[in-house]
Amino acid sequence: MYFRHASDVWRDFPGLSAGILHAEGIHRDVSIDAHIAGFEAAAKARLAASAEGEFPESQAWRRAFSRMGLKPTQYRSASEALLRRFRKDEYLPRIHPLIDLCNAASLAFAIPIAVFDLSRVAGHLEVRYASGSEIYTTFSGETEHPEQHEVIFADEEGRAHARRWTNRQSGYSAVGDETTTVLVVAEALHARAETDVSRLVDELAGAIAAAWIINPRSAILGRSSPRFDI
Template sequence: MHFQHSDSIWRDFPELAAGALHVEGIRSDVSVADAVERFQAIARDVLATRAEGELAEIQAWRRTFARMGLKPTQYRCASEALLRRFRKEGDLPSIHPLIDLCNAVSLAFAMPIAVFDVSRISGNLEVTRAGGDEVYATFSGETEHPEPDEVIFRDAEGRAHARRWTNRQSGYSAIHPQTTSALIVAEALHETAAADVAELVAALEEAIAAAWHVRPTSMLLSRAAPRFAFATHESL
């Protein structure tokens, strides 16, 4: 199984830096409270002096959304939405240990992180332009179809696992208590994105290993090396 960005995405967004991790052995009965608090403290310190919209990481995504024809204050990348909520409420609700951890890391690095249940992905997963006939399931169970040319995460069956690139994931492949295998993707487009994504991936690897006592496989993606291949239990 593999994850990648299409050639057209790399062509249109050459400043993109991305990292992907695959982890097996996920359980919902672990505590990540200490790690979450550590990463949230970083975000608190940043937000004490600047609003999320002033951060270079967020500004880069706003410019990208504008280039895609989206109003940046109507459609926000996932990390901006998280930071905005965190600034207003002072905390985020607990959902699942892996989601809680990834949300906290996303806050600390101000970069969107997508987390997918691998068992719900058919074949390979690619960030690409939509044809418009793909199927997207909302968290409330409704079905949508992406707009033609919209950037989506698409699998082999034509299912969209995220819409508007980093704006909204699908409920279909969301992490749930029975999830054991997860694909994690972080993306950024700001000036120091490559170095910052590498730091984020390393931080996630360390935190996952500490909580679940398993070692993720990971890769930093670029136009020259765009494909992250990984083995699942089903493919072994």
């Protein structure tokens, strides 16, 4: 089992940097409030200075979405959408300790983070252009097919685990009460992407290790090292 970005994704988006975390032993019975508070404080400080859409991280994803033929204010990256909600409501609803922690880290770094329950992923997981035949399951249980040439996260059986790249994950592989093994993917395209993704992965890995008393594996992927073996 492995994770990678397809070669044509690296070709079309050479500034991409991706941080990966693989963790086993995940469960609900942990306290992550202190870690979340620290991440949220960092997000509040940034939002006090400028709106989330003006962040260089968000601007880079808006350019990518435009290149994919999407209206960037209609389809936002997950991090920009979270920041927008956080700015308006001043909090995010709690879902699962790991999701809550990753959402808070996404707020702090303005970088989208996807989290997949690996028991629901068949074989390899690849970020690639869609053929249009893949199956995507919404959180409400409805079935969709990605648009042809849309960037998706797809497994070996042709199931799409995220649509429009960093816009929307699938309910099929979402983290839940039975989840024990996960893959966390953080992606950025802005000028400081590699530095910021590396720092995000380090801080998130430290928080996961402290909360769950486990040692997650991590890597930073680039065009010259595009694959993470699970």
